[in-house]
Amino acid sequence: MNRDEALQRMEVLYTEIENHNYQYYVLDNPSISDYEYDKLMKELLTLEEAYPELKKVNSPSERVGGEPLPFFSKVVHEIPMLSLGNSFSEQDLRDFDRRVRQGLEEGEKVEYVCELKIDGLAVSLRYEQGQFIRGATRGDGNVGEDITQNLKTIRSIPLQLKEAVNLEVRGEAYMPKKEFQRINKEREQQGEELFANPRNSAAGSLRQLNPKIAANRKLDIFLYGIGQLEGLDVGSHAEGLQALENLGLKTNKERQVVSSVEEMLVFIEKWTANRATLDYEIDGIVIKVNSYQQQEKLGFTAKSPRWATAYKFPAEESVTILKDIEVSVGRTGAITPTAILEPVLLAGTTVQRASLHNEDLIREKDIRIGDHVIVKKAGDIIPEVVQVLVEKRTGNEEPYSMPSHCPECESELVRLEGEVALRCLNPQCPAQIKEGMIHFVSRQAMNIDGLGEKVIIQLYQNQLIRDVADLYYLQREELLRLERMGEKSVDNLLQAIESSKENSLEKLLFGLGIRLVGAKAAKTLAQEFEELDRLAQASAGEIEAINEIGPKMAQSVVEYFAIPEVQEMLTRLKAAAVNMSYKGPKRIVDVDNSSFFAGKTVVLTGTLEQLTRNEAKEKLEALGAKVTGSVSKSTDVVVAGENAGSKLEKAQQLGIEVIDENEMIKRIG
Numbered sequence: 001m002n003r004d005e006a007l008q009r010m011e012v013l014y015t016e017i018e019n020h021n022y023q024y025y026v027l028d029n030p031s032i033s034d035y036e037y038d039k040l041m042k043e044l045l046t047l048e049e050a051y052p053e054l055k056k057v058n059s060p061s062e063r064v065g066g067e068p069l070p071f072f073s074k075v076v077h078e079i080p081m082l083s084l085g086n087s088f089s090e091q092d093l094r095d096f097d098r099r100v101r102q103g104l105e106e107g108e109k110v111e112y113v114c115e116l117k118i119d120g121l122a123v124s125l126r127y128e129q130g131q132f133i134r135g136a137t138r139g140d141g142n143v144g145e146d147i148t149q150n151l152k153t154i155r156s157i158p159l160q161l162k163e164a165v166n167l168e169v170r171g172e173a174y175m176p177k178k179e180f181q182r183i184n185k186e187r188e189q190q191g192e193e194l195f196a197n198p199r200n201s202a203a204g205s206l207r208q209l210n211p212k213i214a215a216n217r218k219l220d221i222f223l224y225g226i227g228q229l230e231g232l233d234v235g236s237h238a239e240g241l242q243a244l245e246n247l248g249l250k251t252n253k254e255r256q257v258v259s260s261v262e263e264m265l266v267f268i269e270k271w272t273a274n275r276a277t278l279d280y281e282i283d284g285i286v287i288k289v290n291s292y293q294q295q296e297k298l299g300f301t302a303k304s305p306r307w308a309t310a311y312k313f314p315a316e317e318s319v320t321i322l323k324d325i326e327v328s329v330g331r332t333g334a335i336t337p338t339a340i341l342e343p344v345l346l347a348g349t350t351v352q353r354a355s356l357h358n359e360d361l362i363r364e365k366d367i368r369i370g371d372h373v374i375v376k377k378a379g380d381i382i383p384e385v386v387q388v389l390v391e392k393r394t395g396n397e398e399p400y401s402m403p404s405h406c407p408e409c410e411s412e413l414v415r416l417e418g419e420v421a422l423r424c425l426n427p428q429c430p431a432q433i434k435e436g437m438i439h440f441v442s443r444q445a446m447n448i449d450g451l452g453e454k455v456i457i458q459l460y461q462n463q464l465i466r467d468v469a470d471l472y473y474l475q476r477e478e479l480l481r482l483e484r485m486g487e488k489s490v491d492n493l494l495q496a497i498e499s500s501k502e503n504s505l506e507k508l509l510f511g512l513g514i515r516l517v518g519a520k521a522a523k524t525l526a527q528e529f530e531e532l533d534r535l536a537q538a539s540a541g542e543i544e545a546i547n548e549i550g551p552k553m554a555q556s557v558v559e560y561f562a563i564p565e566v567q568e569m570l571t572r573l574k575a576a577a578v579n580m581s582y583k584g585p586k587r588i589v590d591v592d593n594s595s596f597f598a599g600k601t602v603v604l605t606g607t608l609e610q611l612t613r614n615e616a617k618e619k620l621e622a623l624g625a626k627v628t629g630s631v632s633k634s635t636d637v638v639v640a641g642e643n644a645g646s647k648l649e650k651a652q653q654l655g656i657e658v659i660d661e662n663e664m665i666k667r668i669g
């Protein structure tokens with residue numbers, strides 16, 4: 001095939017592939033098999049490889065994700081992306097309707113569009129002459145981040161519209177429930193922290209610099225509003241949504257035009273009852289005045305339009321029976337009680353277990369075995385027991401006491417001073433060893449792929465590993481003898497173990513799981529001491545002298561390195577050529593004392609939109625702040641994101657300064 005023929009064929013493939021994308025992802029009506037689709041995509045990739053200069057910017061091949069970006073550029077929203085005022089009750093909706101009617105001529109007819117409130121991440125898409133040219137996050141509403149390369153991986157976003165219009169359109173990118181469950185399962189196997197809800201996972205995926213990550217997570221989108229549209233004449237929101245569909249964009253079909261609060265309530269009731277049947281999460285219903293002319297008349301407050309409101313569903317609760325309490329042993333020996341429940345449907349999933357956190361909580365709530373309890377799931381995945389229904393007691397309920405001995409190794413359990421958790425202090429406890437290994441191989445630690453929980457248990461049960469050093473002495477033949485371990489997975493695993501030897505010291509240090517030493521402290525210690533041996537020989541005083549390291553952590557580090565089994569294990573790690581030196585940049589210790597945050601104790605609460613929790617924490621700590629998890633008298637500042645709850649209330653009660661995310665960013669400077 002010559003160059004001209006290649007160009008012609010590429011044009012055909014572009015159109016054909018994008019048409020299949022539209023059929024499959026927008027209309028949910030596949031026109032060819034996955035096999036045929038993959039064949040077309042492969043053909044396109046081959047041609048683009050042979051003639052890279054012919055590849056066009058919006059080629060469907062970009063949907064598989066290109067090279068990582070160094071950073072996200074900023075995008076200024078010409079028309080700010082506002083948020084919505086909330087309603088929680090029928091009364092709130094009646095008040096909203098009254099305010100709308102008061103803002104219009106007396107007796108004027110008002111229509112509303114009721115829509116599902118998708119729980120994802122607000123994004124803006126810009127098309128010029130019908131071509132997708134830029135996609136951005138909402139950010140603070142005025143300035144967002146350019147995430148075009150990630151949005152191109154969402155196949156229901158057309159790269160080219162059906163007409164050559166200039167359009168800025170807004171919508172919600174989201175992760176379908178099934179995909180959310182798949183990813184969390186994968187993360188659990190990898191020992192990674194789970195996403196709390198599909199909203200966080202969608203946001204987490206789209207805010208990655210590497211587009212391959214977004215491409216591997218099957219995100220989707222619903223478009224629900226027009227920012228700017230040139231050349232098309234639409235008079236109402238309902239017509240606007242229809243216009244978007246005509247251009248090839250995906251909207252949500254479950255919408256309805258209504259003319260009264262009563263009709264709104266019927267729509268709300270329907271979806272309160274049926275939200276579990278959807279394959280994406282919704283957290284409420286959005287109600288918008290239909291006529292654009294009326295919208296314009298009503299205008300905006302500083303934060304949100306007067307012509308729309310978001311009715312939020314109450315957190316879902318169910319009543320069930322607590323059949324038993326099970327305890328599990330964590331990596332640090334902490335004993336965690338879990339409620340075993342009579343299976344109950346809650347927010348679309350059957351719940352059989354709920355967290356009880358610790359012994360104090362069981363006592364405070366007077367939770368007994370056999371009790372009727374209320375379980376709640378407020379957007380998060382792990383349900384909680386919120387209350388006992390004392391009035392339902394029959395007298396046969398049994399008070400619970402925590403075991404005196406470890407359920408795994410039978411050592412006596414102790415409650416260390418100042419701690420709420422009971423602990424098993426036996427370093428040889430199999431449960432701790434297993435959890436410790438899972439932690440050691442996890443991404444933030446030694447990052448050894450292919451060592452999920454099941455493989456670790458298998459290795460342990462076959463006595464191939466007793467501690468983490470044994471991982472570096474595994475033999476190919478003995479691994480091949482294990483069930484479900486083929487040549488390929490064994491070789492991949494050995495390769496991953498081998499590569500982990502090169503990790504910089506902080507990963508090893510974090511992986512060792514020294515009590516109180518998290519990823520951040522591990523980095524500080526590694527930067528400061530540079531060699532593991534130097535840290536192992538340091539006194540508590542020397543360690544404590546480091547900015548950010550407190551006396552308890554220093555003591556814990558000293559105690560850890562004094563254990564003879566630890567010393568022996570480190571010798572074997574060293575003999576296996578595991579790197580024990582710090583390889584990163586040196587630490588900048590000079591804290592800028594002029595920063596507002598220097599020396600302050602800060603609590604982050606609610607959902608942050610522009611930074612992740614971790615990013616905010618790192619930035620604040622770099623400025624000399626201490627970021628803690630709970631609000632107390634010693635808290636100086638509380639940063640309240642969206643939906644901040646009890647911590648915000650407590651801060652207000654205590655008269656502590658509360659700022660929002662924008663203010664925090666401003667003060668970070």
Ligand code: IVH
Pocket residue numbers: 081082083084085115116117118119120121122123171172224225286304305310
């Ligand atoms: S309309 C002027 N419609 O809910 C604001 N928002 O605060 C226009 N959302 O951040 C928003 N589904 O990301 C609208 N059908 C829907 C929605 C929706 C979800 C999100 C949106 C916004 C938040 C409201």
